Amino acid sequence: MKPSALRRAARACAALATVSAVVTAGAGIASATPRPGSGGGALVVRTDLGVARGLDNGSSVEFLGLPFAAPPVGKLRWKPPVPARPWRGVRDATRPHQQCSAVAGGDGLEVVNEDCLYLNVYRPAKVSPGKRKLPVMVFIHGGASTQGSPGIYDGRKLADAHEAVVVMPAYRLGVFAGLALPSLTTESADRSSGNYGLLDQQAALRWVRRNAAAFGGDPREVSVLGQSAGGSAVCHQLVSPTAAGLFTSAAIWSGGCSARQQADAYVAGKRVATALGCEDARCLRALPADRVFRAAQGVAGGNSGSPVIGGRALPLDPMRAITTGRINKVPVVIGVARDEWMGFAFGLYPLSPEGYVKEVTAKVGQANAQRVLSAYPLRDYEHTEYAMGTVNTDQYICRTLQTAGHLASKTRTYFYEFGDRDAPQWRSIGTPMPPPPGYHAGAAHTTEIQYVFAYKATPGALNAAQLKLSRQMRNYYLSFAEKGTPKAYDGPRWPTFDAARQRSLFLDTVNKNNPVGTHVSTSTGDRHKCGLWNSL
Secondary structure, X not given: OOHHHHHHHHHHHHHHHHOOOOOOOOOOEEOOOOOOOOOOOOOEEEOOXXXXXXXXXXXXXXXXXXXXXXXXXXXXXXXXXXXXXXXXOEEEOOOOOOOXXXXXXXXXXXXXXXXXXXXEEEEEOOOOOOOOOEEEEEEEOOOOOOOOOHHHEEXXXXXXXXXXXXXXXXXXXXXHHHOOOHHHHHXXXXXXXXXXXXXXXXXXXXXXXXXXXXXXXEEEEEEEEEEOHHHHXXXXXXXXXXXXOOOOEEEEXXXXXXXXXXXXXXXXXXXXXXXXXXXXXHHHHOOOXXXXXXXXXXXXXXXXXXXXXXXXXXXXXXXXXXXXXXXXXXXXXXXXXXXXXXXXXXXXXXXXXHHHHHHHHHXXXXXXXXXXXXXXXXXXXXXXXXXXXXXXXXXXXXXXXXXXXXXXXXXXXXXXXXXXXXXXOOOOOOOOOOOOOOOOOOOOOOOOHHHOOEEOOOOXXXXXXXXXXXXXXXXXXXXXXXXXXXXXXXXXXXXXXXXXXXXXXXXOOOEOOEXXXXXXXXXXXXXXXXXXXXXX
């Protein structure tokens, strides 16, 4: 290993000790002779930047920490991603690279690191005879655009059991993704700023288009999927003109379709600059990353990583783009978890009855508060927090149904509701977030991830019925990636969605409350009181 690589590896190991056991660092370059994997899959591949050696796990081969863009450091901080440099020899791709700067939270501990534009690739070690090219599934992780990383997900199960190439890219988060300032806008080619995370995701998708075939994937069958903030990112790519042609289908799991207004982003950006004693981007780029990172967390809106409306990448508000049909017209899956916000509600514990009234009033306004309180009386709930969680869940799900209706009028759309209330519950892998005694969040936000990928924030194994549901869900998404139509040999036909009939797929196990398991439903709107929410 070269001295520079040794120094990088040493620094990465030192950082690992202080960050998190979840995140592993470093990717060295070594001279080696390419050799085939013992499991039948190629252990060494030639990408457009050089040769990389992956890790053979017997049933799958993984290639970790592959660069898809140059490190966005120094003069490249708050710049669109630029191509990474090629390497010589064979790159060791058996360990993930350190993640992007992230705040501490449920998805991990605090990390400060700008050299982070790398991705992980998983492919099956063996492929069925006669199957020449595999569908490609690109997963964009969540974490409120301020935390998370591809390292807390594992694509081996999907790649191995369902013969797909799975790609999980990192992207800039927080202030390094979303800082917007007039000086940054002035220097940009398209007069915009604050969309660096969105552009990182597009750079990763372009890497996939160039390199999918090297891993056995078909660049003509690329499905982009995301959950939570990752689902929002998929929606942003769906409406981004600069993402046209980069994917052939899109799946939005529990993600909204909003973005920041430029004026609001400027206000937050100026707060960051003032806190650091700077007046322009040049001054800010000269500061150490940790100073910028901490200053951004100390001012309102300073650490937002959400994209900003403006420029070529996001010229329109996403919902306006959807309603007017200015989208990348590919098949879309969009959906929710049945108890979406119930996990967040325990953050209000202990919530008094008086506090419940205040929370509802703050959410819907004084004029609408009594209607909502009457529809969700506390006597119907074991905990006050359950009532507030249900209010937030239903409002969110009804908005998502409206978004699905708009999408369905422009492109082929499928809606789902994940309903397994016995799913192993989310756990924090960062800061402690203990739920109140006896609190059960049901089919809450993030609980569906473990049914498609391994996810380090959900403990415990799936039972037999849940494993069947997991297999169904992976089959649906594999078919969606291959053909743009979600099908499962052991599940019902998934109908297209339209605003009038609102047919959706209710994803659930066979249990005492649901003897049929996964089934087609038209009751999502009624179950979540959308008549009320649509009238407010």
